Amino acid sequence: MISVGIVGGTGYTGVELVRILLRHPNVQIKALTSRTEAGMRVDAMFPSLRGLTDLEFSNVDQDVLNQCDVVFFATPHGVAMKQARDLVDAGVKVIDLAADFRLKNTTEFEKWYGMPHACPDLLEESVYGLPEINREAIKTARIIGNPGCYPTTVQLGLLPLLKAQEQLVQFDTLIVDAKSGVSGAGRKAETSLLFSESSDNFKAYGVKGHRHHPEIVQGLDAISQQKGWFDQMIFVPHLVPMIRGMFTTMYLKLTEQGKQADLQALFESAYATESFVDVMPAGSLPETRSVRGANQLRIALYRPNNGDTLVILVVQDNLVKGASGQAVQNMNLMFGLAETTGLEVVPLLP
Numbered sequence: 215m216i217s218v219g220i221v222g223g224t225g226y227t228g229v230e231l232v233r234i235l236l237r238h239p240n241v242q243i244k245a246l247t248s249r250t251e252a253g254m255r256v257d258a259m260f261p262s263l264r265g266l267t268d269l270e271f272s273n274v275d276q277d278v279l280n281q282c283d284v285v286f287f288a289t290p291h292g293v294a295m296k297q298a299r300d301l302v303d304a305g306v307k308v309i310d311l312a313a314d315f316r317l318k319n320t321t322e323f324e325k326w327y328g329m330p331h332a333c334p335d336l337l338e339e340s341v342y343g344l345p346e347i348n349r350e351a352i353k354t355a356r357i358i359g360n361p362g363c364y365p366t367t368v369q370l371g372l373l374p375l376l377k378a379q380e381q382l383v384q385f386d387t388l389i390v391d392a393k394s395g396v397s398g399a400g401r402k403a404e405t406s407l408l409f410s411e412s413s414d415n416f417k418a419y420g421v422k423g424h425r426h427h428p429e430i431v432q433g434l435d436a437i438s439q440q441k442g443w444f445d446q447m448i449f450v451p452h453l454v455p456m457i458r459g460m461f462t463t464m465y466l467k468l469t470e471q472g473k474q475a476d477l478q479a480l481f482e483s484a485y486a487t488e489s490f491v492d493v494m495p496a497g498s499l500p501e502t503r504s505v506r507g508a509n510q511l512r513i514a515l516y517r518p519n520n521g522d523t524l525v526i527l528v529v530q531d532n533l534v535k536g537a538s539g540q541a542v543q544n545m546n547l548m549f550g551l552a553e554t555t556g557l558e559v560v561p562l563l564p
């Protein structure tokens with residue numbers, strides 16, 4: 215059995231980890247922390263878990279965490295990097311759902327997260343936890359920076375084009391128009407997240423600059439091994455009045471080769487062996503509810519009016535493939551388990 219610690223058990227990604235891991239055949243949750251609710255039964259806060267567990271929240275206890283095989287940090291940015299050194303020295307693997315181990319450049323990290331990095335050496339050895347791209351490195355990693363939710367949709371939506379032999383699109387024309395459900399902002403009390411502020415409304419945010427922008431560019435640069443293609447990328451996130459779900463629409467100009475190519479076949483073959491990426495049949499319209507609660511990302515391609523623009527539609531559940539499901543996918547790889555273990559959940563529709 216893999217002994218698991220979860221730091222940040224009262225938040226949305228924390229409880230999503232609990233939901234998934236309670237059904238995982240190879241896992242035992244040893245610690246589930248909360249600074250505010252230590253002593254409370256987890257099913258008293260989350261009645262969805264009644265009858266499934268007797269777990270209680272506990273204070274963060276380094277000795278207990280040091281005895282785990284792996285610790286997930288479902289905490290705000292800046293928490294994991296302060297505890298990672300002790301854990302790694304004790305032989306514990308670390309999976310951070312926040313951004314402490316995503317941006318490799320510490321100056322960029324400080325610029326976007328407003329704090330110096332606490333352990334640049336561990337940052338250097340950490341692996342960006344996007345299995346469809348970094349599977350082999352994840353298997354032997356000690357520390358995983360689990361991707362941000364928007365960056366997962368963009369990188370997986372573009373991967374087949376970036377890996378193609380020919381240049382099928384003009385990457386410097388990329389526009390990313392993305393929408394997230396409100397749970398993407400976490401469970402914290404904030405005025406903009408009140409029902410009366412976020413329901414029956416639809417708005418853009420972070421248009422001047424969002425911290426996922428550098429993460430997306432870093433990822434795309436790494437896959438393409440071409441610096442500069444994405445320097446002019448436009449990324450506009452929006453808040454949608456739904457609880458879960460993320461819908462990312464990308465627009466790119468096709469090259470002459472791209473106009474001749476069978477892009478549907480390219481995407482289908484690129485993802486033929488991936489369990490968690492579904493290339494939908496031509497003409498499909500992905501919907502967020504088709505992935506709700508599941509570790510799935512669905513993609514559809516369009517070339518409107520047979521013109522020179524490629525439109526890529528991507529949906530995922532921000533809390534599952536966008537966060538906790540992906541983190542468990544990474545854990546499975548790190549412990550030599552089948553990647554799908556504990557993750558074969560059917561999406562909830564309607």
Ligand SMILES: NC(=O)C1=CN([C@@H]2O[C@H](COP(=O)(O)OP(=O)(O)OC[C@H]3O[C@@H](n4cnc5c(N)ncnc54)[C@H](OP(=O)(O)O)[C@@H]3O)[C@@H](O)[C@H]2O)C=CC1
Nearest residue numbers: 222223224225226227248249288289290312398400401537
């Ligand atoms: N929500 C989403 O869709 C996604 C979130 N993420 C990232 O995952 C992380 C968690 O997100 P989410 O679950 O939404 O956040 P929440 O705000 O819902 O939960 C945060 C959790 O962290 C705990 N916490 C807060 N501060 C500290 C601290 N200093 N030390 C220890 N624990 C602390 C809180 O518990 P308590 O106060 O009880 O201690 C709470 O359980 C964030 O970094 C987020 O950016 C990534 C991808 C998607």
Ligand SMILES: CC(=O)N[C@@H](CCC(=O)OP(=O)(O)O)C(=O)O
Nearest residue numbers: 312313362363394395396398399
């Ligand atoms: C709707 C909403 O507010 N979403 C969050 C993104 C959540 C996430 O995945 O991002 P991090 O892990 O990088 O914080 C945001 O835009 O800040």
